Amino acid sequence: MLRVKEDDAGAFEELVRRYEARLVRLMHALGPRHDLAEDLAQETFLRVYRSRKRYEPGAKFSTWLFTIAGNVARNAKRSVSRRREVSEVDAPRTENAASDAQMLASTALEASGLMPTRLVEGDERAEIVRVAVSSLSDRQRMALMLSRFENLSYAEIAETMDLTPKAVKSLLSRARVNLKEILQPYIETGMIPREVHDDER
Template sequence: MLRVRDDDAGAFEELVRRYEARLVRLMHTLGPSHELAEDLTQEVFLRVYRARKRYEPGAKFSTWLFTIAGNVARNSARTMSRRREVSEVDAPRSQDSPSNAQLLASTALDASGLMPARVSEGSERAQIVRQAVESLSERQRMALMLSRFESMSYAEIAETMDLTPKAVKSLLSRARVNLKEMLQPYIDSGLIPKEVGP
């Protein structure tokens, strides 16, 4: 980022290559569609580029980047809720895409301590877990993504989300409890939870 600050275009391209997929995955979880996730990711990189001259190395670069991403996601959510428009253009997420559905299926259940052998691998489980994660609050989803997929510490998540480490620990604990409650009927008897049904 220091090279980007000095107008090194190659360094900016390297940052985009290094972080783009991670940001799209985060935005995909926080936003309603894959297309919007890509647009929001581009907005994050645009903000990074615009702020390059003011960048001061303090915390880890990824913490600074994900802080910007969280702000972009929240601004987008506010804009969408103000408009209250339902877009017919955005297609539902593809269940075949290499999105985080399969990752969420294993990590969310694993995080909840719910990994019984009889829960089969497959798209049904991935869809149910993805929908359960989507039903969490935005803050819980973001904390879960930063913890599980970015391997950030409580302190780093706290800095990214402008919270205390204790608040992050509580947020992640509530997210795990909520996921366990939503997924328990499916794990116990294969019933699709009402909260995440079609």
């Protein structure tokens, strides 16, 4: 990033190459729609480039990057909500998105502390996880992604989300409880969980 700050185009291309897939995965979880994930990742990189002259090495680069990504995702949600363009049907899933859903499925089940009594695969599992993860608040969802996928410490997540490490620990604890509550009926009876809306949390 220090090379990017000095207008090294090759260094910026290298940053994009290293972080693009990770950002797209994050935006699948945080953004307003799956079909916007790649666009939001590109918007994040654009903001990184525009801010390059103000960059100061301090925390890990990824912490700074994910802070920007969180802001981009929140702005996109507000924008989509204002335009009332939120669709009930997501765009067709790409192979990467399907792979990410499988990873997220394992993560959600692991975080919930539940063990499935039968093997769940494919579309059914992806749907269960989509509903379970959508039941989390934006902050719980981001904390979970940064913890499980990016392996950030409580302190790093706290810096990314402008929280205290204690608040991050509490967020992750509530996320695990919420995941367990929504996944329990499926694990025990095979019933697909219903959507949970913000006003029901």
